Amino acid sequence: MSRTSLFVPLGVFLLIVGVGYAGFKLNDPHELPSALLGKPFPEFAAPLLADSGTVVDRTALLGEPVLVNVWATWCPTCKAEHEQLLRIRESAGLRMVGVNYKDDPAKARSWLRQLGDPYEFVVQDADGSLGVELGVYGAPESFLLDARGTIVYKRVGDINPRIWRDELAPALARLNGVAAGGKNE
Amino acid sequence: MCATGAHASRPRTAAWLLVTLRAILPMTLLTSFLCVAGATFTTVAWAAGPVDVYRFATPEEEARYRALIDEFRCPKCLNTNLSGSDAPIAKDLRRTVHRLLTQEGLTDQQIRDYLRDRYGDFVLYDPPFRPGTWLLWLAPPVFVIIGALVVWRLLRQPAAEPLSEQEIARLQSILEDQ
CATH class of the missing domain: 1.20.5 (Single alpha-helices involved in coiled-coils or other helix-helix interfaces)
Structure with missing residues (x-):
C-alpha cells in the first residue's frame, strides 16, 4: 500500500463533510422553485369577498404593479404577516389584492374589519382551485405582478420586514424603474 | 478451537469466501424476505390511505387516475405521493387530476405538463x-x-491455489467443531 493511498479515507471523510455542509446550507426543502415566475397570472373568475354576487377576472389586476396575497383566517402566519402588509400599503403605496384561500367568507370579512384591510379587493377561492392554478400549496403566498399581469416575484411564506427590504422592495423598484425608463423613451 | 497453531497457514481466499458465504446467505435471504414483506405492507397501507369518492366512466379511466396520483408528489409533504397524502393540497390536486382526466379529457402527458407548469419539477418524481x-x-x-x-x-488479483488435502481436512474439522 503506497503512502498516498493512506490519505484516501481522509479524502472520503472530507467529501462527506462537504456534501453534508452544502446540503444543510441549501434552502428550506419546503421552498419549491417558482414555476410561474415570468409567466402571466392565470385566467380566473372569482367572486369578491365583499360581495359574492360580483365576479372579477384577470383584467382587474392589470394597469399597475400589484401584490396578490393568498391568505386565510386559519393560517397563523397570515396574521403575523398582515401587520406588515398594512405597513407596506401605508408606506410604499403598493397596490394589493387578496385571495381568500379555502376559508369561510364571514370569518374573513370580520378578520379584515378587526385587523384592517390593506387590499383593494379580495376574491374568494373557496375550493382552492385558483390556488391550484397559482401553484399554491400553503398560505401565505404572494405574487408581485407587473402592470401587464406578468408574475415577476413570488414569495412562499410570510412577507416580513427582512423579505420586504431584501426581496420585495427591490423587485418593486425594478418594476417602477422599468416603467419610468419606458416613459422617458 | 482456533486455528492459530504452528500449522496455521495464510487464510486462502477460496476457503474464506466459502465460510463467509455460508454465514451471510441465510441473513441475505431473511433480509430480502423482510424487504419484500415491508414493501408489500407499505403499499397496502398507502392503498388504504385517504379515500375520495370519484366517479369514472370506464375502468381504464380509473386505472389512469390511480396511476397518475401514484406518480405525482405532494407539494406540501416532500416524500409522499398524491395518493398517499391526506394533506388538503393533495386532496385538491387529486380533484384537479380527476377533473382534467374525466371532464377535460386530457392525456396523461398533458396532465403532467399541467401540474408541472404550476408546481414545477417538484411534483414529478422524475426530474x-x-x-x-x-x-x-x-x-x-x-x-x-x-x-x-x-x-x-x-x-484481477491472481486466483488462490486450490486447497491441499491436509487443508481441506482441517477446514472440515473446523466446520464440524462448530
Whole structure:
C-alpha cells in the first residue's frame, strides 16, 4: 500500500463533510422553485369577498404593479404577516389584492374589519382551485405582478420586514424603474 | 478451537469466501424476505390511505387516475405521493387530476405538463436532465462505474491455489467443531 493511498479515507471523510455542509446550507426543502415566475397570472373568475354576487377576472389586476396575497383566517402566519402588509400599503403605496384561500367568507370579512384591510379587493377561492392554478400549496403566498399581469416575484411564506427590504422592495423598484425608463423613451 | 497453531497457514481466499458465504446467505435471504414483506405492507397501507369518492366512466379511466396520483408528489409533504397524502393540497390536486382526466379529457402527458407548469419539477418524481439536475442524474452511474472498477481490480488479483488435502481436512474439522 503506497503512502498516498493512506490519505484516501481522509479524502472520503472530507467529501462527506462537504456534501453534508452544502446540503444543510441549501434552502428550506419546503421552498419549491417558482414555476410561474415570468409567466402571466392565470385566467380566473372569482367572486369578491365583499360581495359574492360580483365576479372579477384577470383584467382587474392589470394597469399597475400589484401584490396578490393568498391568505386565510386559519393560517397563523397570515396574521403575523398582515401587520406588515398594512405597513407596506401605508408606506410604499403598493397596490394589493387578496385571495381568500379555502376559508369561510364571514370569518374573513370580520378578520379584515378587526385587523384592517390593506387590499383593494379580495376574491374568494373557496375550493382552492385558483390556488391550484397559482401553484399554491400553503398560505401565505404572494405574487408581485407587473402592470401587464406578468408574475415577476413570488414569495412562499410570510412577507416580513427582512423579505420586504431584501426581496420585495427591490423587485418593486425594478418594476417602477422599468416603467419610468419606458416613459422617458 | 482456533486455528492459530504452528500449522496455521495464510487464510486462502477460496476457503474464506466459502465460510463467509455460508454465514451471510441465510441473513441475505431473511433480509430480502423482510424487504419484500415491508414493501408489500407499505403499499397496502398507502392503498388504504385517504379515500375520495370519484366517479369514472370506464375502468381504464380509473386505472389512469390511480396511476397518475401514484406518480405525482405532494407539494406540501416532500416524500409522499398524491395518493398517499391526506394533506388538503393533495386532496385538491387529486380533484384537479380527476377533473382534467374525466371532464377535460386530457392525456396523461398533458396532465403532467399541467401540474408541472404550476408546481414545477417538484411534483414529478422524475426530474428532467438540466444544468440544475445533472449531479442528480450522473451520480448513480458514476458510483456504478466506481463499484465496477473495484470489483474488476479484486477479480484481477491472481486466483488462490486450490486447497491441499491436509487443508481441506482441517477446514472440515473446523466446520464440524462448530
